[in-house]
Amino acid sequence: MRLYNTLTRTEETFTPGPDNTVRMYTCGLTVYARGHIGNFRTFVCVDVLRRTLRHLMHYRLHHVMNFTDVDDRTIIGAQKAGMDLRAYTDQYIAAFREDAKALGLEPVEENPRATDPENIAAMGAMIDALEQRGHTYRSDGSIYFKIASMPDYGKLAHLDHAGIKPGARVDSDNYAKDDARDFVLWKGTKPGEPTWQVAGDTPGRPGWHLECSAMALRLLGESPIDIHTGGIDLIFPHHENEIAQSECATGKPFSRFWFHVEHLIVDDEKMSKSLGNTFTIPDIITSGHRPSAVRYLLLSSHYRKQLNFTWESLQQAEEALRRLTDCLARVDAVSASGGHADIQKRVAEAQQAFSDAMQHDLNTAAALGAMFELVRAINSAIDAGQLGTEDVPVIRSAFAGFDLVLGILSLRHAEDEQPPVPVEEIERLIEERHAARRRRDFAAADRVRDDLAARGVLLEDSAAGTRWKRK
RNA sequence: GGCGCCGUCGCCAAGUGGUAAGGCAGAGGUCUGCAAAACCUCCACCCCCGGUUCAAAUCCGGGCGGCGCCUCCA
Numbered sequence: 001m002r003l004y005n006t007l008t009r010t011e012e013t014f015t016p017g018p019d020n021t022v023r024m025y026t027c028g029l030t031v032y033a034r035g036h037i038g039n040f041r042t043f044v045c046v047d048v049l050r051r052t053l054r055h056l057m058h059y060r061l062h063h064v065m066n067f068t069d070v071d072d073r074t075i076i077g078a079q080k081a082g083m084d085l086r087a088y089t090d091q092y093i094a095a096f097r098e099d100a101k102a103l104g105l106e107p108v109e110e111n112p113r114a115t116d117p118e119n120i121a122a123m124g125a126m127i128d129a130l131e132q133r134g135h136t137y138r139s140d141g142s143i144y145f146k147i148a149s150m151p152d153y154g155k156l157a158h159l160d161h162a163g164i165k166p167g168a169r170v171d172s173d174n175y176a177k178d179d180a181r182d183f184v185l186w187k188g189t190k191p192g193e194p195t196w197q198v199a200g201d202t203p204g205r206p207g208w209h210l211e212c213s214a215m216a217l218r219l220l221g222e223s224p225i226d227i228h229t230g231g232i233d234l235i236f237p238h239h240e241n242e243i244a245q246s247e248c249a250t251g252k253p254f255s256r257f258w259f260h261v262e263h264l265i266v267d268d269e270k271m272s273k274s275l276g277n278t279f280t281i282p283d284i285i286t287s288g289h290r291p292s293a294v295r296y297l298l299l300s301s302h303y304r305k306q307l308n309f310t311w312e313s314l315q316q317a318e319e320a321l322r323r324l325t326d327c328l329a330r331v332d333a334v335s336a337s338g339g340h341a342d343i344q345k346r347v348a349e350a351q352q353a354f355s356d357a358m359q360h361d362l363n364t365a366a367a368l369g370a371m372f373e374l375v376r377a378i379n380s381a382i383d384a385g386q387l388g389t390e391d392v393p394v395i396r397s398a399f400a401g402f403d404l405v406l407g408i409l410s411l412r413h414a415e416d417e418q419p420p421v422p423v424e425e426i427e428r429l430i431e432e433r434h435a436a437r438r439r440r441d442f443a444a445a446d447r448v449r450d451d452l453a454a455r456g457v458l459l460e461d462s463a464a465g466t467r468w469k470r471k
Numbered sequence: 472g473g474c475g476c477c478g479u480c481g482c483c484a485a486g487u488g489g490u491a492a493g494g495c496a497g498a499g500g501u502c503u504g505c506a507a508a509a510c511c512u513c514c515a516c517c518c519c520c521g522g523u524u525c526a527a528a529u530c531c532g533g534g535c536g537g538c539g540c541c542u543c544c545a
Contacts, residue, residue, distance in 0.1 A: 009475090027545075028545090029545080030543090030544085030545095035533080035545080036545090038544095038545060039545045040542095040545080041545070042545040043545075045545095046545095051473080071543085072543075073543075078530090092535090118534060129479075141496055156542080157472080157474080157541085158474060158475085159474065159540085159541060163497075208534095208543080212528065215545080229529090230545065231544080231545025232475095232476090232538050232539075232540080232545080233539080233540070233543095233544055233545065234545070235475095235540075236474095236540065237541090237542085238543095238544090239508070249503070257490050259544070260545095262476080262539080263539065263545075264540085264544065264545085265538070268537070268538070269538085270538080270539070270544090272544060273544080274543080274544075281539090288503065297483090299485065300483065300494080301483080302484090302485085304476085305476080305484095306477070306537095306538060306539075307483095308483090308538095309503080310482085310483090312495090313482075313494095313495085314480065315482050316483055316494070316495040316496080317483085317494090317495085319494080319495055319496090320483090320493090320494045320497095323494075323495095325509095326507095326509085327508095327509090328509060329508090330509075331473085353492095357485085358503090363481095363485075365485050365486095365492095365494095366484095366485050366486080366493085366496075367482085368484090368485090369485060369492050369493035369494080370493085370495070371493090372492090372494065373492075373493070376493095376509095378511090379508090379509055379510070380509085380510060381512095382509075382510095383502090383509060384510090428489075437504080438484080440504075442504055443519080445504090446504095446505070449505095449506075449507095458507070458522090459506090459507080459509055460506085460507050461501090461503080461505095461507075461508090462503095462509095467507095467508090
């Protein structure tokens with residue numbers, strides 16, 4: 001498949017390692033607050049990459065996504081809450097897991113935390129390697145990476161010293177550095193802060209970038225790993241510095257591919273906690289929308305384009321997704337016997353178009369287009385009475401295949417299994433309404449339908465009977 | 472100031488050299504007790520101006536507009 005590589009700024013053919021396994025690392029959430037849907041845009045797009053590699057390309061995955069559970073924000077948050085750092089960050093990891101499930105993220109193979117002892121140890125080992133190779137210096141009890149020691153520093157971000165904005169605040173830390181571009185590997189201990197011992201018993205805590213390099217190499221093995229992913233804002237300085245640390249420590253390239261997801265925008269501004277314009281999954285649910293619609297919306301445009309979040313587009317996503325599930329419900333109700341070569345040909349064409357689109361740098365919008373073209377063909381065939389029970393499994397298996405990659409239909413079905421009104425009650429009311437219709441008491445029948453609609457359940461009559469669905 | 476991305480129907484969004492996918496919304500029709508769903512029909516000279524080409528939404532140049540990164544950030 002073709003995949004855009006930030007390192008080369010071109011689309012390249014991606015191939016897995018010799019064992020057909022893809023070793024992938026994703027920079028996960030800093031767990032000082034609940035993640036918002038901008039954060040989750042990245043994770044959903046990475047999930048689609050993961051699913052495409054796994055379910056469409058049939059590669060094996062070894063995918064690591066970390067939790068950053070120690071940094072200024074988590075420390076300050078824990079102090080304010082009067083909690084232990086671990087307990088404080090546990091809450092947000094739990095929230096992440098809930099939201100990830102609501103958005104249909106496939107579990108990844110490993111979710112390390114920066115403060116796990118084996119990861120702290122790996123960071124210490126990396127600092128040792130960097131010290132031995134002469135890439136570090138110490139100042140005020142902290143250990144720094146010396147950028148002047150790495151000739152090709154800046155190759156990912158294409159930024160150099162001259163590109164740094166004059167007068168810009170270069171570092172928010174109160175640590176002494178030789179060069180403004182140098183970054184801290186290990187922050188010297190401060191009173192009241194959590195402390196670990198590494199690198200010749202230096203007390204302190206990890207710098208911003210060290211954990212990802214250390215965990216990626218510890219868990220994924222020898223570099224280069226195959227794909228490193230994250231939000232576009234991580235290109236600089238985070239990923240640039242990860243490259244610096246990892247490559248100077250090992251003497252080998254860190255990652256073959258760099259995959260970056262563009263920002264979610266809201267009101268023409270980046271969605272971010274500092275701007276106060278964020279929405280979380282609980283916010284979405286409170287507003288009466290469904291996580292499946294969020295996932296659909298996030299997949300409706302290309303991952304390398306900014307996506308402007310609006311409630312209108314979320315509603316449009318909701319309706320589009322409904323068209324897909326309504327079609328599949330109609331397919332399930334088909335009772336005529338036989339099979340039809342024409343519709344099965346359309347299915348095969350859609351599968352091809354879907355696969356082509358996904359293999360072309362994850363063109364999810366085009367892949368959805370292929371699904372909708374098939375939906376129209378199927379609906380037309382049903383209306384014309386040209387769909388039989390032999391066609392049904394062919395269609396179902398095609399959509400199951402699409403959904404292994406996109407993960408929207410199964411998510412919606414899971415939501416539908418928990419309607420706002422108990423299923424037994426819905427079924428009882430459908431029976432009541434059915435009786436009313438039989439005695440041609442349409443006023444009573446309509447009342448049942450309207451009442452259910454007010455409670456979030458819609459009824460649809462057809463020759464095959466009455467179907468209910470969530471609003 | 473440096474680097475990068477983007478501007479396609481009312482809204483969302485593919486297409487990146489061969490004459491504009493798809494979804495939402497809207498209009499008309501068919502079906503229906505009424506709805507809903509579905510189907511059929513209708514709905515775009517692709518921000519502007521030049522240039523290259525037999526041919527450009529797609530390539531080149533110049534504008535205009537928007538966003539991001541250069542500082543913690545998905």
